[in-house]
Amino acid sequence: MIGASKAIREVYSQVEIAAGNAATVLIEGESGTGKELVAKAIHQAGPRAKESFIAVDCGAIPESLIEAELFGAKKGSYTGAIADRPGLFEAANHGTIFLDEISNTTPALQAKLLRVIQEREVRRIGETKGRTIDVRLIVASNAVLEALAQEGRFRKDLLYRLNVLHIKVPPLRRRRDDIPMLAHTFLGRLNAANKTKKYFAPGIVNHLSTRNFPGNVRELQNAIERAFFSARGATINEAPLEEGSDRVSSPDEIQAWFKELSEGRKDFWSAVHNRYKRRDISREKVVALVDLGLRTTRGNYKTMASMFHLKEREYR
Numbered sequence: 566m567i568g569a570s571k572a573i574r575e576v577y578s579q580v581e582i583a584a585g586n587a588a589t590v591l592i593e594g595e596s597g598t599g600k601e602l603v604a605k606a607i608h609q610a611g612p613r614a615k616e617s618f619i620a621v622d623c624g625a626i627p628e629s630l631i632e633a634e635l636f637g638a639k640k641g642s643y644t645g646a647i648a649d650r651p652g653l654f655e656a657a658n659h660g661t662i663f664l665d666e667i668s669n670t671t672p673a674l675q676a677k678l679l680r681v682i683q684e685r686e687v688r689r690i691g692e693t694k695g696r697t698i699d700v701r702l703i704v705a706s707n708a709v710l711e712a713l714a715q716e717g718r719f720r721k722d723l724l725y726r727l728n729v730l731h732i733k734v735p736p737l738r739r740r741r742d743d744i745p746m747l748a749h750t751f752l753g754r755l756n757a758a759n760k761t762k763k764y765f766a767p768g769i770v771n772h773l774s775t776r777n778f779p780g781n782v783r784e785l786q787n788a789i790e791r792a793f794f795s796a797r798g799a800t801i802n803e804a805p806l807e808e809g810s811d812r813v814s815s816p817d818e819i820q821a822w823f824k825e826l827s828e829g830r831k832d833f834w835s836a837v838h839n840r841y842k843r844r845d846i847s848r849e850k851v852v853a854l855v856d857l858g859l860r861t862t863r864g865n866y867k868t869m870a871s872m873f874h875l876k877e878r879e880y881r
Contacts, residue, residue, distance in 0.1 A: 566602050567750050568743030572735040576603060579732045584610035589682065591727045592705040594734030597783030600705040601665060603734055608661040613701055616660030619653050624669035632674060633690055636681075642691025654687045654698055661701040667727070668706040668713055675720045682726045702727075737781040738852070744774045747782060751789045752801075763793060766802045823857050826873050 566573065566580075583590050584607050592600045601620055608618045626634055633643070637652030654662060670678070681687055682702065686695035704727050711728075713719035737744070748770050756763055778784040792801045858869040 566599060566606055567747050568740060569746065570740040570742040572740040573743055576732060576734060579730070580606045580610065583607045583730050583732065586730075587701060588729040589727055590703045590730045590732060591710065592703065592732045592734060593709060594705075594707065595736045595781055596707045597778075597781035598734040598736055599782050600707075600734055601663065603732060604661070604663040604703045604705065607703060608663075608701070611661075611701070613660050617657050618661045618663065619657040620663045620665060621653055622665045624666040628671060628674075631670075632677065635674075636677065636687045637689035639689050639691030642689075646691070650689070652687060652689065654681065654700055655696065657700050658698050659700075661703060664702070664704045666706060667704040668708040668710060668719060672720065675723050679720065679723045679726060682723075737778050737785060741774050744785065745770045747785060748773055748789060751786050752793065755790065755793045759793075761799075763796060763799050763801055766800050769801060820857075822854055823861075826854075826858075827861075829874070 566576070568574075580603060590604070590607060592603050594600050604620070605618060608614060621635070623631065633646075633650065633652065635652050635654055637655055638646045638650045640646055640649045664678075681698075684695065685699070686697045688695045710719050710724050714721045714724045748765070752763065752765065755761075773785070773788075778788070780787070789801075796802070855869070858873060861869070861872075
């Protein structure tokens with residue numbers, strides 16, 4: 566993990582706490598924020614650091630295969646099971662298994678995961694006897710599991726067992742102070758890997774800090790890689806970095822919208838929502854407006870909703 570902002574220092578502190586015990590960890594954050602890096606940091610700072618760290622993208626494995634992948638299968642238990650096969654939980658024994666995008670799992674798989682957590686054993690498909698395991702479990706989601714559980718889309722009992730320690734990874738727009746450090750780190754790695762000495766033109770790093778990266782750190786890294794390989798000489802200029810990123814809305818523009826809403830001259834739907842659906846304004850501008858509303862109301866969603874003339878069901 567890279568950065569020194571207040572937001573990322575809080576994550577470092579939570580990683581240190583998590584590394585010092587064996588509790589299950591739930592990591593939440595937008596795509597591209599570095600949730601797997603947080604999971605690896607917990608593993609590497611803990612007593613299991615010399616054991617396996619196995620990452621599983623639950624959204625990338627077909628529903629028909631994921632149970633066998635995680636829990637294993639007995640020979641002949643299904644078509645194609647030509648030999649006994651241990652699952653990834655067994656492969657991670659004494660180490661850490663990281664289940665990314667846990668929100669993509671089916672109710673049936675969630676029930677099996679709950680059993681694994683409660684009984685500390687796995688049962689291969691086709692077997693009747695469980696196998697004891699000693700595995701540190703870390704899960705991640707880019708959706709808010711609490712909200713999914715309230716909607717009946719995620720098991721509440723599983724959520725309670727997963728959410729022992731909770732780490733929220735901030736989006737890049739909440740840690741802009743880290744962009745220069747991230748940019749120079751990514752460039753340094755590219756120079757080392759390619760045996761070059763490319764550098765940013767004057768003002769480029771400051772320019773990056775004024776951009777929005779909806780894909781977060783991953784998008785920033787990709788933008789720098791694209792600019793690095795597109796640069797004809799040693800200097801990386803602004804042009805390649807323009808592609809795919811969006812400048813932050815001016816404070817005056819956001820303040821003007823906020824004034825219209827707070828004074829009751831417009832409601833949220835006419836001032837913002839409909840324009841957003843038409844793509845006249847970006848998601849980042851809407852986020853900036855909501856952030857201003859929350860700062861004004863000291864984080865009180867209900868007060869902000871009232872000020873913006875939103876019903877509760879419309880902002881949940």
